[in-house]
Amino acid sequence: MHSIWQEQIDFPVYPILKRDKKTDILYVGATLxxxxEAHFRKEAGNAVMIIEEKSIADMSELGGIGILRATNMNEFKALCILRNYIIKHHIPCDLEIISETSIQVHPIKLFLFMTKDVEVYExxxxxxxxxxxxxxxxAYIDAGQVIEDDRPREKRYIHIFSEADFPEITKPDIxxxxxxxxxxxxxxxQRELEGSQRxxxx
Structure with a gap:
């Protein structure tokens, strides 16, 4: 099932890589x-690429819930850089600042903006x-550095509730x-939550 973020979004046509390529940094996985990171590394003068084994427009997991949060000093610095960059460049990603350490974005709008000058293959x-x-x-890819998101993940689900019918839900359900x-x-x-529209x- 598609996510709420994919509604009324036109994705670019991403090619399938069929010829040999060289790059400084290869990101494996189309994640936000x-x-x-690829956007900023490209701005710094690196050759960067992203490859994804799925069809990106169909990835319901892209972006998750759209909350970006810093839990340590390095993440805090990176979040500040991103937040200020979004504001400075007027990136249309529905930015909302929750706190000094947390922001909300429309994850696919931000993904599309940050990858528009990056080589992306699906x-x-x-x-x-x-x-x-x-x-x-x-083909072959020769990369100076390969960056992957290989953290094990449990299945999680994002449920939609209307504002009018939003029930009281308590942990550990959420x-x-x-x-x-x-x-x-x-x-x-939880795959099933009472009152969830989808x-x-x-």
Missing amino acids: EHAV QTKITARQGKRLDIES LEIRKYKNNYLVLSY YWEI
């Missing part, structure tokens, strides 16, 4: 975090590796709540 899967040479069946337009978005490990998996 990779998009932001339906491109690594099948073998020889050091920093990656085999994608139809991990995060945010208001978006006339809805509440609730992040939970959900998508991340």
